[in-house]
Amino acid sequence: MTTSPTVLRLASRLTDVGFSDIVKLRNRIMELRAQGETVYQFEGGEPFMPTPEPIKEAMTRALAENKTRYAPSSGIPELREAIAEKLRTRNRIPAEAKDVIVVNGGMQALFGAFQSVVNPGDEVLLFSPYWTPIKDLVAHCQGRSVLVPTDEAREVGLAQTLARYATPRTKAIYYNTPQNPNGVVLTTDEAKAVAAFVQERDLIVIADEAYEDLVYDGEHFSIASLDGMVERTITCFTFSKSYAMTGWRLGYAVASEPWMTGLKKATLYSSNGVSTPTQWAGVAALNLDQSLLDKARDEYRVRRDLLLSGLNEIGLTCASPAGAFYAFPDVRLIHPYSREAADIFLNRAQVATVPGIVFGVDGESHLRFSFSTSIETIEAGLDSLRRNL
Ligand SMILES: Cc1ncc(COP(=O)(O)O)c(C=O)c1O
Numbered sequence: 424m425t426t427s428p429t430v431l432r433l434a435s436r437l438t439d440v441g442f443s444d445i446v447k448l449r450n451r452i453m454e455l456r457a458q459g460e461t462v463y464q465f466e467g468g469e470p471f472m473p474t475p476e477p478i479k480e481a482m483t484r485a486l487a488e489n490k491t492r493y494a495p496s497s498g499i500p501e502l503r504e505a506i507a508e509k510l511r512t513r514n515r516i517p518a519e520a521k522d523v524i525v526v527n528g529g530m531q532a533l534f535g536a537f538q539s540v541v542n543p544g545d546e547v548l549l550f551s552p553y554w555t556p557i558k559d560l561v562a563h564c565q566g567r568s569v570l571v572p573t574d575e576a577r578e579v580g581l582a583q584t585l586a587r588y589a590t591p592r593t594k595a596i597y598y599n600t601p602q603n604p605n606g607v608v609l610t611t612d613e614a615k616a617v618a619a620f621v622q623e624r625d626l627i628v629i630a631d632e633a634y635e636d637l638v639y640d641g642e643h644f645s646i647a648s649l650d651g652m653v654e655r656t657i658t659c660f661t662f663s664k665s666y667a668m669t670g671w672r673l674g675y676a677v678a679s680e681p682w683m684t685g686l687k688k689a690t691l692y693s694s695n696g697v698s699t700p701t702q703w704a705g706v707a708a709l710n711l712d713q714s715l716l717d718k719a720r721d722e723y724r725v726r727r728d729l730l731l732s733g734l735n736e737i738g739l740t741c742a743s744p745a746g747a748f749y750a751f752p753d754v755r756l757i758h759p760y761s762r763e764a765a766d767i768f769l770n771r772a773q774v775a776t777v778p779g780i781v782f783g784v785d786g787e788s789h790l791r792f793s794f795s796t797s798i799e800t801i802e803a804g805l806d807s808l809r810r811n812l
Pocket residue numbers: 468527528529530531554599602603631633660661662663669673674
């Protein structure tokens with residue numbers, strides 16, 4: 424029997440779905456370390472602190488109590504209730520437990536959201552630079568990402584700029600605040616402008632609020648809390664950044680119908696839900712005192728200020744990130760192309776960063792530095808840049 428070449432070919436919906444560039448960078452860092460070099464790591468996307476003890480204890484307790492069986496695929500009622508309460512009080516999103524689905528991290532929430540909304544040929548507006556996987560999630564739906572430069576939009580006005588990039592094929596807007604990679608926090612007025620635009624054009628918003636608890640200047644505002652938005656917004660959240668739980672894979676989405684049905688189908692037929700003990704740990708996380716989040720935010724702020732003043736002093740101009748844990752300096756002084764600039768930083772100063780081009784054309788000439796690391800690493804990395812660039 425012969426096998427035709429078309430048989431041994433990946434399904435076409437995966438053709439334009441990429442793999443993260445960051446993997447290559449990680450390999451290079453490992454290589455340098457294997458050669459005995461010290462690498463000052465600013466390329467990551469993880470909280471610098473460990474998961475709080477009460478969360479770990481709740482997981483251990485759940486195991487001891489044999490809470491290890493299948494849970495409902497959308498989440499245990501106790502966690503869905505606790506999330507709905509948090510959404511009502513902290514995000515001002517009018518949600519009940521039935522509007523909440525528990526998923527494996529923000530990524531699975533976003534995957535289900537795009538799968539629920541985007542048809543082949545639909546266009547999705549992304550403020551750019553954007554978090555890299557979003558383009559791949561849109562590609563997986565055989566949709567098209569249309570990049571809307573964030574700087575231009577904030578200067579000229581969000582609605583006016585969105586209008587320039589929207590077409591009759593536009594179906595949705597990805598609304599990420601605080602933003603990865605540049606730490607931009609969109610204001611309440613900006614949310615209102617986007618809400619008015621999507622209502623006028625009858626579009627859907629996929630909101631990503633992964634960094635909601637990491638805002639240093641201004642306040643976090645959930646677009647779904649605005650009048651007329653709850654029915655046309657799927658908001659995706661994660662425990663990863665707020666509670667230092669990246670490896671636990673716990674997140675949730677809030678949406679009304681028909682989106683909730685879409686999210687449920689995407690979850691049921693991929694992971695069939697989140698591990699049961701992990702969900703009990705999630706309940707414990709939501710019961711933690713707010714002061715814990717405030718304390719973490721203060722620690723991030725110290726790191727942000729330290730990194731920012733050092734970068735600006737070296738001449739790498741950088742707007743102060745109002746949220747998340749990334750600085751995104753302009754590095755044209757070193758090299759106009761961010762991949763080359765990142766190589767120079769790594770090879771000359773052993774400072775690992777992510778080239779801005781990874782986050783789309785509007786990220787070119789920039790590097791992403793995470794300040795979610797130790798004070799010592801920030802000081803030593805800056806010192807190495809001062810001496811070696
Ligand atoms: C903007 C943004 N959204 C969502 C996520 C998803 O996080 P996770 O899948 O760990 O919950 C991340 C993680 O880096 C992110 O940066």
